[in-house]
Amino acid sequence: MTLAKTVLLAIAGATLAGPAMAFHAMPTALPAGLGIEAGASTLGAYIAPTYKHDDRLGFRSPVYLGSYSIDDQFEGNDASFDIDVKSVSVLADWRPFHGNFKVSGGLAFGGYEAVAGISDPELDGISFTGKYDFKFRQKSNIVPVLSMGYDVPLGEKLSLSSELGAKLAQYEVSTDLGAIADPLVRADMESELDKINDDLGDFKATPFLSLGLAYRF
Template sequence: MKKMIAPLMLALIAGNSYAAGVGVRAGTTGLGGDVAWDIFPTFSARVGFSALNLNGTVKESNIDYNARMKLNNLSGLIDWHPLGPFRLTAGLVASGNKFSLKGKPTNGNFQLNGNTYNADGVVINGDVKAKNRVAPYFGVGYGNVSGAGVNFYGDLGVILQGGAKANLNVSCGNLPAAQCINIRNDLESERRKLEDGLKGFKAWPVLNVGLTIGF
């Protein structure tokens, strides 16, 4: 039996061409790319990175917020191709996706948690990010990054980030210490409300498309 195993393995390796490739892509995880290589027949490994920063403004009551969405994802994936170009994909993603805000009241007073405060020098900061910095990924896709030539590829799946956590803090400027304590208490109430509203956000949707060059 042992004498048969070695020739069988050599025949398997010789009968299959192992390749590698690179891909560039864009989608809900940002702009980035992948490096992939064959590991077994119908199986390939893939390492990828993507990032993107988007800036904007949000107005809430009389507070103007500078908003920023930062996408940052490093992935290690295994692709299984049971049906030609169609595949199943699983792996891990180190995700730094974050939404941040910096707000300043636009007139003499502002409201927080139903209470009114003087806006003298007040600055409110906050961010929302995933609970799990390293999270499992599951999805389906089309195309092989390690396939020969120039090809299209796409991914549809989810990063199971386990929900989101919110942080809010305030710089009280010239306000009296007692009023600053009240603002921070109200801000903490707002933070808990925000985090409760994000409990259902346990998966980051992934939809990416790109082009590959294999060799």
């Protein structure tokens, strides 16, 4: 498994599979107005102020925060991944059937940052001595977001909200090449980083799954 795939699997948190959503029209229980939503996501725990203009149009701004660590193997090397999530999104929700199914789009600001610590790594048969921190981050701090979701009414003001979507973000990996004194070793590491970033270029989006509770004031 390449470093690119290991890190993407780590930050995704889980395989995104779930029950199929019903797309048919269904009256929505929550009235127009201001509200709040909070829950858990593969992007991190989140809280979002919401505004529903009418039975078709609404707006949300979820704030995602989270951090976790995972130990894994990278091509036979022991690696410790530290992952931080800090982002905020601004989304417009469109309900095409005047009901509980919605499609959403907008922009996300911020995102994932991960550090994979490896001691004395061996990459493609080349041994490197010492501790290396491979930093993984989005190429851009502002990226588009697309999603679809479904709300299950639990009462006049409360609903269960689910969402499946993707951030259209690309990623890159780097390490402190300046800390490598030997120019030949530095060139070898730079070559390996180029290969890893070529692999990351195959990933155009980060999928996510969210589940939360929404309350209308």
